[in-house]
Amino acid sequence: MPAVEMQGITKYFASSQVLANDAVDLSVGQGEVHALVGENGAGKTTLMNILFGLTRPDRGTIRLNGTPVQIPHPNEAIRLGIGMVHQHFKLVPSFTVAQNILLGIEPSRYGLLDQRDENAAVKKLADEFGLPVDPAAVVGELSVGLQQRVEILKALQREARILILDEPTAVLTPQEARELFTVIRDLAKRGQTVIFITHKLLEVIEVADQVSVMRAGRMIGSKPVRETNLKEMARMMVGREVLLTVDKKPVEPGEIVLEVEHLLVAGVGGHTAISDLSFNVRAGEIVGIAGVSGNGQTELVDAITGLQPVDGGTIRLLRNEITNQPVGDRREQGMAHIPEDRLRTGLNLETNLDENVIVSRYREPEFQHYGLQDRAHIQKLAEWVVTQFSVASARPGEDIATLSGGNLQKVVLGRELSGSPKLIIANQPTRGLDVGSIEFVHRTLVDARDRGAAVLLISVELDEILALSDRILVLFRGRIAGEFQDEQATKEQLGILMAGGVIEEEAS
Amino acid sequence: MTSRQRRQIFDAVLIPILAIITGLAFSSVFVLMTSTPPLVAYQEMFKAGFGCERLDNCSFFLTLERATPLILTGLSAVVAFRSGLFSIGQEGQFLLGALMAAWIGYAIQLPPVIHSLVILAIAMAIGAAYAFIPAILKLRLNVNEIISTIILNSIAALFVTYMVNFPLRANRSSTASTPIIHASAELPSFFPGSHWGVGFLIAVAATIFVWFFLWRTVPGYEQRMSGQAPFFARFGGIRSERAAIRGMLISGALAGLAGAIEVLGVNRQIVAGFSSGLGFDGVLVAILGQAHPLGVFLVAILFAGIRLGSQIGLQITTNIPRELGGGILALIILFVSARSLFGDVINLFRNSFGTGRGIPKEDKA
Ligand SMILES: Nc1ncnc2c1ncn2[C@@H]1O[C@H](COP(=O)(O)OP(=O)(O)OP(=O)(O)O)[C@@H](O)[C@H]1O
Ligand SMILES: [Mg+2]
Numbered sequence: 001m002p003a004v005e006m007q008g009i010t011k012y013f014a015s016s017q018v019l020a021n022d023a024v025d026l027s028v029g030q031g032e033v034h035a036l037v038g039e040n041g042a043g044k045t046t047l048m049n050i051l052f053g054l055t056r057p058d059r060g061t062i063r064l065n066g067t068p069v070q071i072p073h074p075n076e077a078i079r080l081g082i083g084m085v086h087q088h089f090k091l092v093p094s095f096t097v098a099q100n101i102l103l104g105i106e107p108s109r110y111g112l113l114d115q116r117d118e119n120a121a122v123k124k125l126a127d128e129f130g131l132p133v134d135p136a137a138v139v140g141e142l143s144v145g146l147q148q149r150v151e152i153l154k155a156l157q158r159e160a161r162i163l164i165l166d167e168p169t170a171v172l173t174p175q176e177a178r179e180l181f182t183v184i185r186d187l188a189k190r191g192q193t194v195i196f197i198t199h200k201l202l203e204v205i206e207v208a209d210q211v212s213v214m215r216a217g218r219m220i221g222s223k224p225v226r227e228t229n230l231k232e233m234a235r236m237m238v239g240r241e242v243l244l245t246v247d248k249k250p251v252e253p254g255e256i257v258l259e260v261e262h263l264l265v266a267g268v269g270g271h272t273a274i275s276d277l278s279f280n281v282r283a284g285e286i287v288g289i290a291g292v293s294g295n296g297q298t299e300l301v302d303a304i305t306g307l308q309p310v311d312g313g314t315i316r317l318l319r320n321e322i323t324n325q326p327v328g329d330r331r332e333q334g335m336a337h338i339p340e341d342r343l344r345t346g347l348n349l350e351t352n353l354d355e356n357v358i359v360s361r362y363r364e365p366e367f368q369h370y371g372l373q374d375r376a377h378i379q380k381l382a383e384w385v386v387t388q389f390s391v392a393s394a395r396p397g398e399d400i401a402t403l404s405g406g407n408l409q410k411v412v413l414g415r416e417l418s419g420s421p422k423l424i425i426a427n428q429p430t431r432g433l434d435v436g437s438i439e440f441v442h443r444t445l446v447d448a449r450d451r452g453a454a455v456l457l458i459s460v461e462l463d464e465i466l467a468l469s470d471r472i473l474v475l476f477r478g479r480i481a482g483e484f485q486d487e488q489a490t491k492e493q494l495g496i497l498m499a500g501g502v503i504e505e506e507a508s
Numbered sequence: 509m510t511s512r513q514r515r516q517i518f519d520a521v522l523i524p525i526l527a528i529i530t531g532l533a534f535s536s537v538f539v540l541m542t543s544t545p546p547l548v549a550y551q552e553m554f555k556a557g558f559g560c561e562r563l564d565n566c567s568f569f570l571t572l573e574r575a576t577p578l579i580l581t582g583l584s585a586v587v588a589f590r591s592g593l594f595s596i597g598q599e600g601q602f603l604l605g606a607l608m609a610a611w612i613g614y615a616i617q618l619p620p621v622i623h624s625l626v627i628l629a630i631a632m633a634i635g636a637a638y639a640f641i642p643a644i645l646k647l648r649l650n651v652n653e654i655i656s657t658i659i660l661n662s663i664a665a666l667f668v669t670y671m672v673n674f675p676l677r678a679n680r681s682s683t684a685s686t687p688i689i690h691a692s693a694e695l696p697s698f699f700p701g702s703h704w705g706v707g708f709l710i711a712v713a714a715t716i717f718v719w720f721f722l723w724r725t726v727p728g729y730e731q732r733m734s735g736q737a738p739f740f741a742r743f744g745g746i747r748s749e750r751a752a753i754r755g756m757l758i759s760g761a762l763a764g765l766a767g768a769i770e771v772l773g774v775n776r777q778i779v780a781g782f783s784s785g786l787g788f789d790g791v792l793v794a795i796l797g798q799a800h801p802l803g804v805f806l807v808a809i810l811f812a813g814i815r816l817g818s819q820i821g822l823q824i825t826t827n828i829p830r831e832l833g834g835g836i837l838a839l840i841i842l843f844v845s846a847r848s849l850f851g852d853v854i855n856l857f858r859n860s861f862g863t864g865r866g867i868p869k870e871d872k873a
Contacts, residue, residue, distance in 0.1 A: 307742065328745030339743060348737035355729065359744030362729060371726045 001066045003030040003162060003193040004051065009060035011046055016402050018393050020046040021057070022217040028162075028210070030065075031191045033184055035204040035225070038214030038237055039434040040406025041392040044197045045087060047214070048164050051195075052084040053077040064162075083155025087166040087197075087405050087432070088343055089147055091154075093140030097133050098122040101154045125157055131183060141268070143294050145176035152183070163187065165196040167405065169203060170432040173293050173460040181207040199406075199434045201233050213237055238436040246442045249450060251470040254283030257318055257423050257454035258304070264312030265299045265478075273299035274478045277313070281423070286445065286455040288469030290462060290494050296478035297458050298340065301427050304456070305337045306330050317423060331360050334422030338412055338429045340458075346412040349401040353394055354382045357415045364419070385414030389440075405432045417444055424448055427458045442468060462491055476500050520803030524796050524840075528810060531840035538835060544826045552825045553833075557817025567820065569702035571813040573774060576704075577602070578808035579711040580766035581790025582797060583718045584759045588639075589799045590722055591755025592735030592748075593646065597657030598763040599787025600664030601638045605631035605764030607668050609771040610778040611676060613689025623692040628710075628768050635764020636757040638664065643756035647749050661787070672780050685779040695773035707773035712805075714762060719801040721758070731755050763787060792841060811837065 004026070011021040020043040028034045036044050049055040051062065053071035062069055064080055071077050077084070091100050098118040099106075106118060119135035126133050131149050139147060148168060155163055165184075169177040184194050184207055198204060204211050205225060212222040213236040220236050235241060258281040267273030274296045281287045291297060302308035304315055306327040315323045322330050331337075337360075339345040347356055358367060358378050367374050367381070382396035389410040394403055400411060409432055416424065426445060430438045445468060449455050459465050465472055472484040474497040482497045496502070536546035560566040581598040588595035608631045618626060641660060645651035671686075678687040697705035722728040733741040734748035735755075741748050766786070771778060793811055797803025818833020 326747065327742060328747065331745045337743070345739045345743045348733060348740040350736045359733065359740065362726060368726050372724060373726055373729060
């Protein structure tokens with residue numbers, strides 16, 4: 001008997017005119033690792049939100065172990081043993097790990113909370129599942145990977161028998177992802193049922209028993225993983241053949257666009273995040289920064305884009321020193337920035353599409369006259385972004401808060417790549433995108449480079465770095481641990497440098 | 509107009525109206541405790557707040573007169589809130605603007621229209637300057653603007669009391685007051701019987717200005733983005749510090765303007781105990797009006813009308829204590845803050861007015 005059986009689930013969102021789930025059936029066996037894949041906006045999150053009681057379906061039934069259930073609220077879902085880790089985390093950043101995990105179910109002694117009890121309880125839980133965390137650490141200061149671990153522990157603490165993970169690997173480094181898979185397999189062995197959403201088909205093959213594919217609100221099919229392959233899944237998802245590689249012309253580097261010299265940035269807690277870093281990016285080339293996250297990527301990007309002051313060194317954009325210039329001035333000189341955190345930094349979810357696509361360009365004469373915004377032109381830009389980047393279900397003038405994760409990323413990309421930027425800082429640009437969209441983003445970045453833009457690509461995906469970069473720099477503890485021309489680099493070599501190792505000179 | 513803006517306007521109008529209806533319904537319980545039937549009481553209240561017998565004896569004009577400073581202090585709060593600063597310093601800015609107006613109104617001689625224009629300009633400058641203090645404290649020293657504006661309000665109130673009692677005191681009568689301003693400084697009224705006049709037109713213009721500024725201009729865009737999403741604003745290259753200061757200056761100028769209009773158009777002088785919380789009411793009006801200029805405009809009029817109605821209508825005609833009017837206002841405020849209560853009703857309205865979209869058979873994104 002399946003652990004979860006959803007039948008005929010239908011959900012129409014009147015506000016965005018989207019039929020997000022169209023008579024969807026899903027059946028997940030007990031102790032199974034079930035992958036749910038599909039394009040951005042296919043309705044995966046919606047389906048899982050329905051299972052978790054966050055969204056109410058228009059039609060359809062849910063059975064758990066054969067018993068029909070109503071799940072009107074997440075509390076009910078938790079009571080029924082369902083846990084969910086959201087695509088966008090819902091932790092309290094100022095609380096400690098233990099406080100977050102035990103939120104609402106704190107152990108108390110004589111009605112008083114005891115920090116030590118809490119920490120001990122969390123430690124025990126963490127050890128039991130092999131998910132080490134520091135219970136006393138403040139969540140806001142943790143890496144995304146660790147925050148996710150906290151979310152998982154939070155669900156397990158509430159005795160989830162069915163664990164839903166919405167794009168758990170989108171924010172993880174490959175190493176972290178591998179650790180997560182071990183955890184998932186362990187959980188399955190213990191008889192827990194895991195449903196996870198992903199865009200990475202390799203992960204499906206690596207960890208899942210069964211895969212279900214959704215497209216445009218419909219369930220296209222469900223198969224045992226061993227009976228399918230990458231190409232077939234990609235075709236089911238997108239409805240056409242997908243190129244899994246990027247082809248690009250040989251590089252023709254032009255003048256130096258970005259020049260970083262002896263850059264020094266202090267990180268939190270006083271240690272140096274970036275020390276004495278020097279490199280450049282030329283017009284018409286893509287320079288990839290490989291590295292395990294937390295080795296200075298964030299600080300480097302913030303320093304170049306002006307979001308964080310530097311403590312030493314110089315940054316030049318087209319020979320102009322910009323080291324201490326405000327963000328706006330840098331943008332006026334042709335800098336585009338695709339930020340790591342699209343929800344808080346890249347977008348304003350409280351306003352509409354137009355006001356989101358204009359934020360980096362609203363000062364340009366095209367979009368304002370004598371301090372009055374030119375709404376017609378702004379709307380044209382919004383339309384351009386929607387059509388060029390096929391942002392499904394987005395419309396000029398309408399809210400963006402309900403767009404799916406991938407579509408939100410496309411809005412950011414569209415805005416940043418509009419207006420022919422000279423320098424593009426792309427930080428994890430394909431995070432959370434489906435294969436079709438990744439293909440598209442890669443194509444767009446390569447086109448921008450062919451057009452003569454300088455691209456600095458920061459990604460924790462080695463495959464992405466290798467596929468796109470003309471030159472690769474490995475960042476380790478705030479320094480450049482190695483530099484490769486594209487063809488010379490192998491995944492293994494990069495991996496060694498990223499881990500702080502040294503490549504031995506082979507007999508050459 | 510996009511559906512988002514339509515919705516904002518819809519919310520700004522509909523939420524206060526629904527809140528008023530619910531508030532009145534609940535207040536019936538209290539009215540029932542007196543001997544007057546609620547419907548009669550409310551009828552009297554509305555007649556006294558919104559009725560109009562003759563042009564020179566029109567309670568609605570009185571309501572508009574009372575609404576004028578509320579609209580302006582409400583707008584002042586809207587500009588601050590929309591810029592991400594929860595400034596409640598309207599009271600202090602209002603008082604200083606009023607004091608300036610009362611003083612220049614009698615102390616100097618100027619030709620008619622010019623005199624009042626000069627005063628309005630100076631009062632706005634004073635209000636803006638006073639609002640600059642919490643802004644700069646916030647940005648340089650990270651002083652919470654709620655606390656600093658509360659303190660500055662008390663300082664302003666004490667300062668005005670001192671000025672009215674000593675340096676600017678007109679005579680030795682038992683209540684301290686400043687001398688009456690010159691006729692050249694007065695803002696004319698439309699009809700005898702109320703001071704509803706040019707000040708109200710200025711408030712209407714200010715409403716349009718604030719809306720236009722926030723939703724149509726580049727600096728307005730900067731204000732709203734910095735207020736809503738500070739990280740996003742910084743990322744996009746908006747200078748949020750400048751936006752915050754600009755927001756506070758405009759906010760202060762509007763409150764100062766309110767104070768000057770109250771003196772030039774209504775009181776013609778400052779009597780000790782002036783204001784009675786008009787600045788604070790502005791904050792309420794801004795919240796009730798969903799921080800939207802149109803909402804503020806409507807709410808200010810309703811607010812003033814209900815207050816007047818409960819004073820005159822209830823107290824005088826039906827003998828229900830005027831405190832009940834305060835009670836009704838409080839209940840209404842409570843219901844506005846419980847806006848989710850009206851969510852369904854609003855959706856219903858939206859759909860039937862065509863601002864929402866019907867449900868099509870099928871949709872392919
Ligand atoms: N609360 C909502 N209101 C209106 N529309 C919504 C809402 N939630 C989702 N949608 C729409 O429903 C569709 C499906 O969204 P959903 O988030 O389920 O996609 P997804 O498959 O999880 O995509 P992604 O991989 O990009 O996260 C999208 O077009 C989205 O815009
Ligand atoms: Mg999703």
